[in-house]
Amino acid sequence: ANSGSFHFAAWQETFAKRGVNFTKEHFTRLFGTRNDFIIRNVLGEELSEENVKSIVQEKEASFREKAKGNIKPFPGVVKLLNTIKRGNFKLALVSSAPKENIDLLSSELNLEGIFDCIVSGREVAESKPSPQIYLLAAEKLGAEPKDCIVIEDSPFGVKAAKAAGMRCLAVTNSHPKQDLEEADRVVDSLEKVDLITLIQRV
Structure with a gap:
């Protein structure tokens, strides 16, 4: 958002x-x-x-x-989340933010119930770029880290995902491409990203 x-x-x-x-x-x-x-x-x-x-x-x-009342999703985000959900893949919302902020954003974007688990920064001892928060999300999903794909938009987040042994798709919402190059793939928007792109090209 x-x-x-x-x-x-x-x-x-x-x-x-x-x-x-x-x-x-x-x-x-x-x-x-x-x-x-x-x-x-x-x-x-x-x-x-x-x-x-x-x-x-x-x-x-x-x-x-x-x-409150001013949050809007980045282009393509809600559509991609719904596509992933319809494909019977598990979804986790992972954020360094406190739970109250996550709840606000989920409510503002009408995303309640779409995620199989939510992990906030308060649940781990270390901040990104530590992989702790992503490893906890994988554990909650019952998934192996190598089978997880992370969508990130910050350099610290990309580092955390890769340190967790996960694949990472980075989006240039807040940082230029050169700051996100540790990701497996970098895109300017999620508008043209679909399940095939996620599974086969990341």
């Missing part, structure tokens, strides 16, 4: 209250990682766990306020 601009605005607002200018460069570099990873990267590793949790809650409340 086109949620990046709302995340960026929420981070800018949250960090500005703490005297930090959170730039587009910061956001692009850290995109796809977990909130605690971003906060410690920007404000320092010495922050207490309590402070980090407080900042996360503030930022995510701001994000949900900005995003």
